[in-house]
Amino acid sequence: NAGVTQTPKFQVLKTGQSMTLQCAQDMNHEYMSWYRQDPGMGLRLIHYSVGAGITDQGEVPNGYNVSRSTTEDFPLRLLSAAPSQTSVYFCASRVDTGENYGYTFGSGTRLTVV
């Protein structure tokens, strides 16, 4: 059982470049989300999805796009990278009921924009 898989683990981009962070889960969770983690600020929600074809914005959506064509995959796209997007990005999926209620996180993508 792989859980939540994120790729790549590390990435360096130049300002203005675009890229896609990949996230896949094999637990059949309907809910998936993207967070960014910055020192002293905890985790901030970028976008989330409650099922295939349904996405919505979180606290800090500007500069990011998402789509959810399947239950398993939830990619995050950076449209035009900026230094302010240097961060660690976590994808998470969630089950809302039962004893396993709570998030399962991926291991993160450390992104540096120069």
Added chain:
Amino acid sequence: GDSVTQMEGPVTLSEEAFLTINCTYTATGYPSLFWYVQYPGEGLQLLLKATKADDKGSNKGFEATYRKETTSFHLEKGSVQVSDSAVYFCARSGGFKTIFGAGTRLFVKA
């Protein structure tokens, strides 16, 4: 808006000391409350949870009680180990959004 406030770190303790990490939350609605732990270079892992007032979550010697009257969910452990060194996050979940605290780094010295 909704928020979670944790005590600032780092917290430095000697092995076998008692641990408390304070957490308070905004009381809008009926949130579920969580503690997550993050080890270096890894994602967050669910440590424990409580879904309603007066519930006590516990796991690996850690425990926290959902206190509605004080809007608190403090994390405690009676005797910490070096292996408990990590960053601990308190979180509240209501509806589709989960709000995390800023995290508290714990160092445990042998």
